[in-house]
Amino acid sequence: MDVLDCDVLVIGGGGAGVAAAVAAAEEGAGVMLASKEPVGYGNTKLIGGVIAILPQAEGAHEAFLKDIAESAEGINNEEITKVLVNGSVRLRDILEDKLGVFLGRDEEGNFPSKAVIKAGGHSQARSLIIPGKGQALSLSLRGATAKYGIEILNDAMAASLLCHEGKVVGAVFLDVKHGKTYAVLSRAVILATGGCCWLYYPFTDVSRTTTGDGMSLALRAGVELRDMEQIQFIPFGITHPKSMMGILCGEPYTAGPRGKLLNKNGEKVLKDVWRKTRAEVSKAIILEAKKGNGGPHGGLFLDLQDNKEDPEGAFIYDQYTKGALRDLGEVVRFSYGEKAFHWDEPWEVYPTAHYSMGGVKVEKDGRTSKAGLWAVGEVTGGLHGANRLGSVSLTDIFVLGSLCGKNVVEAIRSERTPEVPTEAVSEELEKVESMRGRQGKYSPRDLLRRLQDVMWEKVGPLRDGTMLEEALSEIRELGEKAGDISVSPYRLCNTSWRDALELRFMLDLAECTALSALLREESRGSHLRTDYPSRDDNNWLRSIFVNHEKEGEITADARST
């Protein structure tokens, strides 16, 4: 039996995980960081590279708090939001001094003003464009782990958490590449595994690894998840080639003042697209496509040509082809060609799942309700409420990540390394080992794809009570089938072994999402119900929390945020 040990075990190798690991190591803890993909190769690398900072301006604190709450439509956790805003003054210290990122400054020592923009939904200019964007961040992350002597567990997928005497004391891992299972014992575990938008594949722009592992691990350890119905959908994703389906290629704003959203008959579908919310445009596209008015690849058409004759439209066009939005433009160019890239012909778009606002319920210091278990970043819920304000996710992972790492070490100072009975560890390892070679009726991959279809069709940007009830019963049916799966017997790169584990995680999260969406009988933020089309502050200024009961049942209830 292969058992490692450390003080702090971080699960997840993106910005949140590395920030937490670095902060914990700086406090003197022995840290291990487990990552499914090489450190820095996940969604932190794919982001736009814009991070919300606290500007030197009158009332900057209050304005930032207010903007987050407004975007969250009132169901964000105020305490966590305050910690984020207060902590954001430390961003330069975290990013430049600790992680080795370069941000630059002007003569007065502030962030270079040219690089600080007023992003959508923000009342002040406070979004800093990081030089080199996500790529530069990613390059720095692995360097930072080397600098602080953090031991990396490569290709490590967490299969379950080890619990002993009511505390989380480590985790069991599967190294999918090498087909090895092992356990890590630790005094604390930090979950930093990111979101769960792979639930909507292929209609998503996230990395393949975004299967919500940490959310399910926490749920099964007895921790509540919150706001799971709030999935951020962006209306403009690519429709073809198939491998690129869902890749982000625009925002409502980039449709510009004269941009038109057209169906296959060339009829205008929505007015003033560029002034609508992401959720509104996403819903409109799906409603129209469902009527059979979609294009050859199922989407609607964006016709942006007339923008070139409008000053503001022309500005956006320039940004798209030469400026800050160039990355989006390049996606269009590669998939649809030069004419589309230059807005000279309409191109097809379809919504895509981008971010999970919901997740593990944490306190303001990052701890969960389970002793020994902490969480940070997209895996958590609470900061973003019903809708994430742009450029705040990077602030989240670095500010709260860094604080979480520090708080964990503070909390474990007086604790000893747990003495966990070896039988308990080998039992958990055996559960993972015994999946391999199992002979059942269903392929885990097939069940996963079916689950993803159900999620998109019935728990996607367009929802109503009937659809959600159907979804719940289908998800539970798939859950039963998941007890009767086949997993290939070989060890190395056994994809079906990984699929089997991810299927279990994703079934949990699918059920949590559908259940929360069914309970919330109103429309708020990213959750739009056609049977309850308006926001209802009298009844629903609350969050929805889900629980994994001892009997295996998942239950939901609404409480104050």
Add this chain to the structure above:
Amino acid sequence: MPGLHKVKVELNRFDPEREEPHYKQQVEVDLQAESTLLDILLAVQEKIDPSLAFDFGCRFKNCGLCGIMVNGEPRLACLTKVKGDEEKLSIAPLENFPVVRDLVIDRGPFWELFEKSEPYPSDGETPIDVIPEMNIFAEFSKCRECLLCMALCNQFGNGGANFGGPFIFVRLAQLYLDPRDKQDRVSQALSLGIDRCRDCGGCSCRFGVPIKKAIDILLEG
């Protein structure tokens, strides 16, 4: 839907648990007119042979996980278009790395070498306003960490375990330009065998990272 067409592909597979670990598999895949090599790999895994192992992450350009050899050239599967009129499509794992299975390489030993080079600004506590050669620094930041350059490198494959290779040299050159860094990156590069790059010039980057510039900086200061 636009019409389907058939594409023939040769997969160079590897399974150390087999009696003959290396074997070729010919497959025929139905594809839409506009497809990528990643589409082919996904179609094979989903519909023909679920045991085919390969890595991918973001599905467009950014993560650097889907590097493979296509007709002997290192490419990213997501960025390689397939039109259907290709005379030959032979797919193999990225060269110069240990292969775990099929198209999946083991990056582990390479990361160890990378980490030994202390790939971070060594004196990070000193605040800086500007990086004097920001333009070149920014060019180096375009690195997608896809490791295609390492597969193309003539020296990395033959140079034994301690040859750094273009990926590491670009990172070292970037740190050399970073005023926060006090390490002797030139000596480091020399001990990682950069001398052998002097008369080679065989490297290139899919994303336009000026590798030769990095090597020049380290060789000439």
